[in-house]
Amino acid sequence: MKTLTVIVPAHNEEHGLPATLRSIAAQTVPPERVIVVDDGSTDATGEVAAAYGATVLRPPRNLGSKARAQNFALPHCDTDLVLAVDADTVLAPDYVERIKPAFDDPDVGVAAGNVQTRFARTPWERGRSTEYLFGFHWHRPIQQLANSPMVCSGCCSVFRRTTLTAFGGFPERTIVEDMDFTWSQQLDGRKAVYVAAAMAWAADPETLVYLRKQVWRWMAGFMQNVRLHLPRLLTRKPLLATWILVALLEILLAPLWWATPVILACTAHEPVARTMGWWAGSELLLTVPTLLYAARRRRLPVRQVLFNLPFVYLNKAVNLYYAWKAMVVELIMVPLRLSSGLLIYEKGR
Structure with a gap:
């Protein structure tokens, strides 16, 4: 059975982090280790993480991005697999159990499950819930059948550690590391996999202010990856x-x-x-x-x-x-x- 370490990058997440850590602790196939990167928090994020038994790593200063925080933790991982979980994402109890078998195929470099919204209180969360329901039950299954997923969601992706470290870690050259790695793996001849039965729930922007920030990052990151990868994808992964x-x-x-x-x-x-x-x-x-x-x-x-x-x-x-x-x-x-x-x-x- 493959071993697994969980990395949770966190910046001022004292309120959302407990639910995430409880969901990790409740896994039917528990991880060998949970690492929380307390990335320059000014609240009690580190103390909360320690209270739940996680290993807490504190960079000397705020690293400025999720990928950098994850890379700070990567040298501390010695397991077969690495599961990167956002500090506001909750996993189904069988998430690890459902997703591990994807790595029985030695060509698989990254896999992620079905992400839905945790809350549907505000208009923006309600709209996102519709986007996720549609996307994860239409676009993702079709892409998986064609062996060409667009992205393994960064809030709950599992990586083969040796492949990730050989690549140089979580990519920092674009603003969206999950899409960058997903496309890069497929360009290198490896597989990215969508596991529909592995469920996770993400907390999405509840206000227009935060929605704008998130969507701008996602769209800019998508276009950065288009600029970086599309010419080679046209010939190597049409x-x-x-x-x-x-x-x-x-x-x-x-x-x-x-x-x-x-x-x-x-x-x-x-x-x-x-x-x-x-x-x-x-x-x-x-x-x-x-x-x-x-x-x-x-x-x-x-x-x-x-x-x-x-x-x-x-x-x-x-x-x-x-x-x-x-x-x-x-x-x-x-x-x-x-x-x-x-x-x-x-x-x-």
Whole structure:
């Protein structure tokens, strides 16, 4: 049986950390060691971690990113596998048990499970819950069947330690280390795996302020990885490159799709109400069947899932704005040396 160490990077996480550590302690297949990196916290993060029996590491100063904090802990890991868990993420009791068998295949370098939202209290959390339900029950299974996942979620990814250390640790060259490593592994001929049965719940931004920070980091990181990896992916991993190109095309065409009711009303001389009805019907046809399937799989109340659906359009508007901003900054301004891109890691909650 492969051994496993858990790394939890934490900066001012005294309130969220207990639930994370309790979920790790409750694993049906417990880890050999839990390391919490108290990365320059000004609260009681380190004391909380020690109270739950974790090994606490304190860098001499705040390292400034999750990847750097994880790399600070990596030399202290000597197990076969390393599980990186965000300090506000809760794992299902059988998460480790479910995900370990993926590494029976020696070609697997990284694996992650199904991530859903822990809370659905604010409009932004409700919108994110819809995004996750759809994405992890539509996009991820298709990508896994094609052996080309877009990303192994950084809040709960498991890494083969020897592969991770040979790579140089968690990548720090982009602002999103999880996507960078996922694409790099596939470029190197290894596998990234999505394990649908391994469940985790992440705490997502509850306010627009934090949502904007998180989405800007995600979108900028995506474009950084496009700039870094896409040329090689086109020849060495064409199916993964296809998902990326489809995502870019969706970003480019999204404003046109959102404006379609008005365009049709103006060009076809149809009432706006009718064109809006056609547009809304198309949206529902594309999303509701997957959400109903996801609700059944997750044993969620269908009424609640459908109630949360309208809120996803608030999140989509934020996503689109920062996707376009990231595309301009990272794919145009950075190559032209008009910008250095996003370099500062800001927490999303």
